[in-house]
Amino acid sequence: MTVKKDYLRPLDLRQGRIDMNHGAGGRAAAQLIDELFVAAFDNPWLRQGNDGAVFDVPAGHRLVMATDGHVVSPLFFPGGDVGCLSVHGTVNDVAMCGAQPLHLAAGFIIEEGFALADLKRIVDSMAAAAREAGVAIVTGDTKVVEKGKGDGVFISTTGIGAVPPGVAVGGANARPGDVVLLSGSIGEHGIAVLSQRESLQFETTIASDTAALHGLVAAMLAASTPGVRVLRDPTRGGLATTLNEVARQSGVGMLLDEAAIPVLPQVEAACELLGLDPLYVANEGKLVAVCAPDTAEAVLAAMRAHPRGRGAVRIGTVTDDPQRFVQMQTRFGGRRVVDWLSGEQLPRIC
């Protein structure tokens, strides 16, 4: 008898495709995990090879857990793909609670027949995004569904982060008189995905803004920990929906200044062409913050000094409004209510 090899031949990462065996929990599944996922995400926790990852957490910190499913279509778009998006989205959800992201868990639901080359490209993009963000993908899961019962790959990521002592960021903390800050121009992610999906050609390629924002958040908290009251990333539903959520949670109104909200000219043009309002278009690398009035200038300066907040601006103030309306001073001097997104604007944008 000779020593048995674990696998007879390596995965064919160029021509191979996912089949149902890769989800069945046997040898093919173990090979996929070893040669694709563990190879890309390699870290000591994942190498534990157990049902979960065991790790230490910094003493005296509260923890944050956030989860996000990623079903973006198409899977690859200008500026990113479902892989890096699934890291940035969850890192940002953790960061929006004022936390430093520590670890991620990743679950894959893959459609039978999906090309291993595409899966590798996505997994490598996740690994690069995680490395850049300084988080480790410590545990994971892979399921395979029959052709026609999924759509390429769906990725669920869950993040754990540590909230430094003294940080009290939450959607219910906005108070009348507070200042609303935005980290940069809006609408790029949604327009990038939509233009790829619909094969639209614009004169300039519009790239997704997908990026991890925890570094920016740390810089803002360093400028004023008690002054930063609310942090949100305006993803699905865009800036308008995010601000309505905060208004509802905090029981306040808001008054925005339309002229102050930055929109790239090419995004503006694409929105006009498509009949979209950039206020409702998803972002994946921007945040909105509500700050105490006396700290807003310091926080804004900290944002502008950070690469992810160079275009940061003050876009409005929190008002005392029992009706919790988000209103906007328009460019033409009028005032209009900025409502929730009431129907479907852009499906499967993240």
Place this chain on the structure above:
Amino acid sequence: MTVKKDYLRPLDLRQGRIDMNHGAGGRAAAQLIDELFVAAFDNPWLRQGNDGAVFDVPAGHRLVMATDGHVVSPLFFPGGDVGCLSVHGTVNDVAMCGAQPLHLAAGFIIEEGFALADLKRIVDSMAAAAREAGVAIVTGDTKVVEKGKGDGVFISTTGIGAVPPGVAVGGANARPGDVVLLSGSIGEHGIAVLSQRESLQFETTIASDTAALHGLVAAMLAASTPGVRVLRDPTRGGLATTLNEVARQSGVGMLLDEAAIPVLPQVEAACELLGLDPLYVANEGKLVAVCAPDTAEAVLAAMRAHPRGRGAVRIGTVTDDPQRFVQMQTRFGGRRVVDWLSGEQLPRIC
């Protein structure tokens, strides 16, 4: 102006269906979250209403994070459904690291057109399973994909647990001479799902064993914390695959006693009919443990005293085998190698 209501009319939980708006991040999505998910899972963390949940963790404990996607088909089967399965599966992954589960995150990927009544049934089942297991679903996410791009509902759950000091459970810890224990009869979950899927009628209904096992694990660790070296729940790929994983991780062999492995007569009969080997059929409420020889009797007694371990038995021993073979003494006195599941036996079983 009158005070606006958040929603014009409540969700129609009897006749309604999921549409793309429920995933778009606007008012319909907020309503679905409030009236269905928050109503069922209600807890202070979820009510924070932020992008993630903030919580304290017990001091001096390491943490475990485990994640699992649930794509079982059909969604409802004898003994359970995808809802309670998604709680039990992840609670068990956390417990198999020797940890006490604390919190869960849940992500839903729902197919357009899915009946709200079915979604409510699933969500209520999750809520009941979480309550029974003493864990809270503290944060979540909902996505909707177009009809034909999903399959009803997929649920990703991620769990966090605390590892008590002194616990050192892991798949790499089995040593030659250790004892292999099994908490009860095998194969019920896989056969229950398969019979529902294929509309098979057996004389007796075979119900899934889906259940949370952290209470059983706590009882085992109370009997001997250092004695419990490996814990695994033999889900996809069954007992055979799980033991091969442990043999690979620990660099050992195993010798099992076929006659000692309990299989219900109706499962045995169904497996014969279907040409399946119960050793490869998934379980969702059983665990296999590797224990130090001098503690095995105490751990076995603790298992038998617990409701989830009444049928616990000693099924074999760990051997010194550089080839890491799992072998079995058959009922007829022979010996055979119990290999990994090499192909697809039962797809979408969990």
